[in-house]
Amino acid sequence: MSRIFPHLQVSPAPQVLSDLQKYFQHTGADPFVVEALSDALSNRNHPASTAVIEDRYIDIDYSASFYLQHGRSFTPAERNTTRIHFFSSDFNRRHLHSPTDRTIRLLRDDDSYLGFTVIRPSSIPTLGRTFIRPPEQIRHQQAFFPTKADIQSSLYGIQLCTEASPYLSQDGLVMACATASVWMSSRALSSKIFGISEYTTAEITALAMSLDRPYTPSIGNRGLRIDEIERALMAMGYDPKVWELPALNYETLYWSEYPQAQYLKKWYNIKRHRT
Incomplete structure (x- = not known):
């Protein structure tokens, strides 16, 4: 080159x-x-x-x-x-x-x-x-x-x-799926809303935990609770509202017509085979 x-x-x-x-x-x-x-x-x-x-x-x-x-x-x-x-x-x-x-x-x-x-x-x-x-x-x-x-x-x-x-993708070290989801949803808003900054996944995890103690990998590995997700979003400048939804029925989604279902089918079959 x-x-x-x-x-x-x-x-x-x-x-x-x-x-x-x-x-x-x-x-x-x-x-x-x-x-x-x-x-x-x-x-x-x-x-x-x-x-x-x-x-x-x-x-x-x-x-x-x-x-x-x-x-x-x-x-x-x-x-x-x-x-x-x-x-x-x-x-x-x-x-x-x-x-x-x-x-x-x-x-x-x-x-x-x-x-x-x-x-x-x-x-x-x-x-x-x-x-x-x-x-x-x-x-x-x-x-x-x-x-x-x-x-x-x-x-x-x-x-x-x-x-x-x-x-x-979550890495299982500094961030789990909740941190990745917060990053994905807030990344687009940070470019559209004046005064809203972009945060890294490490910063999101720290805001969610309100870390007043040394950070360890186990903190990011365990995932976030609903209240911690809400805390992170508020610290980032948003006004989150929590809505409770019924549990996702994987068997129903397995047979759905959504494009994402093909990946769920593979994951579900592998999980069922391993267990």
């Missing part, structure tokens, strides 16, 4: 997604999140064609978690992450060897840029901050995503913009 872009690789997006899914399977991570990511990038009018892999990427959320989880640990850990950008247009490594105005226009094309995902380099890898432009239609029906927001990223000084919905 050229000196201008020393840590970039350009590869076909389908191959990168396939390799990523194999990597997750090999390390014991959940491959279904990568499968869902692949479906989101493939099942659309203009699917992902090119992936730009950005090594040694310093991710703001992972860096905050790294200090809490690994900063005082005796076990060596990787500080940097890998970020993968996806584009619907075709281009190759030669475009980045000698970047021209045409290359920059190609990368900045809002219609071509589909977003990015961050791979957290823990012992069992997870998807970190992920922003993928949602498809306009699902099963020929107009799709509505309330968490969609304008997202900006920088690729070696080239500003990339798109509309995307945020996603992030």
